[in-house]
Amino acid sequence: MELMKAAVFNGVENMQVKEVPKPICEKDGILIKVEACSICGGDIRNFHNGLRHGIESQIMGHEIGGIIEEIGDEVGFFKKGDRVALAPDVSCGQCVYCKRGLVNLCNDHKMLGTHWAGGFAQYVYLPKQVWTRGFIEKIPDTMSYDQAALAEPASSVIACQEYNNVKVGDVVVIIGDGPIGCLHIEVARARGASKIVMVGLDKLHLVPPFKPDHTIHAINQDPVKEVLELTDGIGADIVICANPVTKTQQQAVEMVRKRGRVVLFGGAPKNNAMTTLDSNRIHYNEITVVGAFSYPSNGLEQAIKYISEGLIHTELYIHNLLPLEHIVEGIAFAETGKGLKVIMKPWNN
Incomplete structure (x- = not known):
């Protein structure tokens, strides 16, 4: 044997x-x-x-x-x-x-x-x-x-952005500074996004080589406020939650524009998978919230x-x-x- x-x-x-x-x-x-x-x-x-x-x-x-x-x-x-x-x-x-x-x-x-x-x-x-x-x-x-x-x-990052039609001129916010988040930066750039914003935490120091247009510290700064300021109060075209933190899903709904898209890319822990989203904001602003898997x-x-x-x-x-x-x-x-x-x-x- x-x-x-x-x-x-x-x-x-x-x-x-x-x-x-x-x-x-x-x-x-x-x-x-x-x-x-x-x-x-x-x-x-x-x-x-x-x-x-x-x-x-x-x-x-x-x-x-x-x-x-x-x-x-x-x-x-x-x-x-x-x-x-x-x-x-x-x-x-x-x-x-x-x-x-x-x-x-x-x-x-x-x-x-x-x-x-x-x-x-x-x-x-x-x-x-x-x-x-x-x-x-x-x-x-x-x-x-x-x-x-x-x-x-x-593969999963490319599929996510194709399905959600990230396109030329889009303002894309990526929440999550791990390897998946950095892959989202590169794929969004390849698809023609005009502004790419990374919201991160403990790996934010590893992000500069990927050259996002802006980085935001998730704790030391207010991500929602920062994104709105960067977009003249309009909000991002698409926000991709590339982490397992449900709080960031709530923030994503607050920072996306009217008729924008929020993508839940990262699965949450089974014992903490529930979250609360502002349903009125989703309703009146016609926000699309979708999942992305594989x-x-x-x-x-x-x-x-x-x-x-x-x-x-x-x-x-x-x-x-x-x-x-x-x-x-x-x-x-x-x-x-x-x-x-x-x-x-x-x-x-």
Whole structure:
């Protein structure tokens, strides 16, 4: 039996790096050598709170760049040696939403790194259901594996702004200064926004390289007052809440213009998901409040294109590269505000 190194989650704040059996590639599966796996905010939440659906033990990690090591005889299109990016979402293909092309809203939505072993390992195996109903895309020879690992989070940001029609001339406010918020800056700029405002807190010092037009400290300043002053009292065309704080959703409704849009991009903690919005303001100002989750079937492909064309500058996000043995250290680094993205390198010592 061949073994591989993996970081195995065994319960709340219990992650052990050890040797486990290397997956066997079946005739309809794909085995990928993981070269880079980025730590996601979801990985951090799962580390502290546990996995969903009663899953007690798993190899997490779903922002993956790698190379196809083995491939089953029944698999078409891909071949051994293909360099690829992966995203975690796997749809059923049968529910009412899948049949409408809304795979991100699948009634039986599953994820690599939760329902199947993920990328915090030297190898990740994709059974037929995962590679046919999930996301795997070839990457250009010019794209590094570290860049490929950032394609997944970029996918959801691009999808959000396309769905909400961020366009030339828009004033866009982004609340949340983490990697997702910074991705929103770059995507909004690529789509032609005329003014981009970042509202942040502990990572605000990391935002200047992304060159927003204005930054606002969420505590030391009054975000609503500042946005209204920056827009001559009109308000923003669109406000994107890219964080898990419900108070900022209330502020978003106060700072958006009439007929503007408020996008709830970040999910709130399950034990604190309720909030109160000014329904009269929404009503009389005809404000649209929408959610944004995941991405469509071409989402990963779109993100790879953005990165390849230099619209997303991946080097600005990656602040630490660590071997798998230091994954707990990587999680701590990612949540302290010292950096934006941490990439785990399973083959480094």
